[in-house]
Every structure is written in structure tokens, then in C-alpha cells.
Amino acid sequence: MGFSGELVFGRSGQELLDAPVFGTLPQEVRDAAVAWRVRPGGWRTLAFGHGLWDDPDAVLAGLVEWTAAPACLATVFDSQVAVVKGLVPGGPDWQAYLNQDAAARLWVEEPDDVADGAAWTSTPEFAEAVVHARAEIDTAVPAAAEAALAWAKAAGLSPEPDPAPVEHVLRTTGAPAEALFTTLLDTLGFPQG
Template structure:
């Protein structure tokens, strides 16, 4: 079983996990990763934080921030917010996302059996194609967010798109790779 929870990324001059938006979640911090320039990632177990706190984090730090909502290390939904309120989202590990988001037909008697049918696999293929169509806009949003954070991405949009379309065993690794690709400093304490 993989990690389920949140990876919260923001800039702060003090330890991010001590920010008031994490009040009550101190015992749920599993990782505190630091990068140059005050950029930090805090990993919180499921149920201890939610994306609705992102505006308060941006207000409190005065800098753009993002959060990856990770499900069993298989997939993640990344939501970023800049200081003007502009928001972007992107899914990580699109194959796993497609399997999760496929709607089960109403006439299915046994949901487990349906997972092994050609109809399920065709539905996943269609959902994956639908998700793929959003990738260019998601990449553009991520790049704009990084620029608003004061990072000057050297990667082309196609590199970010490639990362958003890539598959890795752990969504957490894709999240870190996304931050690296967007031009944020590399972690200093890993």
C-alpha cells in the first residue's frame, strides 16, 4: 500500500510545517523537504489537510503554492494557486487516473468482473484520451504558476507536457520531477 495524503509545496522563511494553516496537523507530517530560496514540501497523511486551505497558505506566505493530493502513490491531482488567485490543476499518472475516473455503467451486476471486460478497457482508453487533451492547457498553467513564483522555467512546454503524460510507480516522484522541470531549485535535504 502506497502513500495517501497531501504534498504541500510553498515558500517560507521559517519551517513551512509551523505555518498556522497546518495547526492541528503537526503529528501528521511525514516529510519536510527543503529547497533553496525557502521552497519547502510538507507531506501530510490523508485526512489532516485539504486543498481548501491553499488560499490561506498563499496569503500567509505571500507566494504561490501548490498541493498534490496523492492516492495510494498511484496518482495525484496537483492544484496550484498564485498570489493573484489564478489557479491551475494537472493530473499525474494519467493511466491510473483514467482507470479511476471511468464511470461504471448502470447495468453492471458485478463491478469486479467489469474491470476485466473489453468494455472497461475501451472506456479507460477513451477516458485517457480525454485526459490527454487537457495536458497542453495544464502544462501552460503550471509554467505560468512557476513564473508567478519567480522561477524562470528553462523547460519548454513540450517538456512539461511530456512529464504530465509520463508514468512512474510513485506519484510522489512525478510531483518532485514536475517541480524540478518547472525550474524550482533541487531538494537540499534528501
């Protein structure tokens, strides 16, 4: 089993875990939070266990408000897939999937008339549904790459204006989702620790 949980990325002059949005977590959860990656300039990634928050969007908004800087949150499922959401102070958010093949398989809609979901995953109908789900996810990649670049620019970085490298990361499959998250931040120009 791989990692399942949230990777929270933000910038702060003090410990990111001191953000009030994390203050409601039980102490044992706070103690178990891992400073997963520290980057120059006060950028940090914290790793939390899965399912801590009913509303991850509110957590992200609270972190952005407290830090007055862009932040993002990646919800990772068994190291296979991640949903990444980024937000800037007073600005729009963006969302992308990491490891789209796994995302398509995980979130393909099961028809109402299927009696055995496990058996359905080995049918040609399931395979066709995955192809359609993957295509739908892929259509959002160019807009997500552009939004991620704008988010990085709002963070004070000077990322390359070419979205192709970001699109490439968003279309990469087969790697652990946490590794793709790190690669995405690297590609957006965040300083590497």
C-alpha cells in the first residue's frame, strides 16, 4: 500500500503547522504530520493522514489567508493518483489530476444496472468507459497547466511561459503520485531543497 493522505504546500516564515487551520486537529494528528519537503524561501510541504477534513477547500483557503501567499493541496490515494488544487490570495483556484490513467480507472462511473462492480472492471464496457474518462480528464490539461503557471507567477516565481513541460507532468502516468507532485512543483519553478 502506498501513501494516502494530503500533501499541503505553502510558504510561511514560521512553521506551516502553526497555521490556525490546523489548530482544530487532534494533537496526535499534529504530532504525526510530517514535514515532507522543505524548500528555500520558506516553502514547505506537510504530509497528513487521509480523511482529516470534510472540506479540504476550506483548509486550503484558510492556509492561503494565514500565509497571504499561494498554496496548494494534493489529495493522494494509495500513491496512485492525486487531485491537486491551488489557490492564490483573492484569486481563482485551479485543479489538476496527477497520474490520469489511474484517475480514470478510479473514478469511472459505474452504470446503475451493474450487479457486481468487481466483475465489471474486467469487461470491455469498463475498458471503454476508462478510455472516455481519460479523454475527458485530458481535455482539462491545457487550462490546468496555464492556471498552474499563473499560480506560480502569483507566488513570485518566474516560470517559463511555455505550458508544455507542465502539461507533460500532468500527462505522466505510472509514477507515484507524490513523486509527480514534487515534479510538478519543480517544473513550476519552485526552488528545490
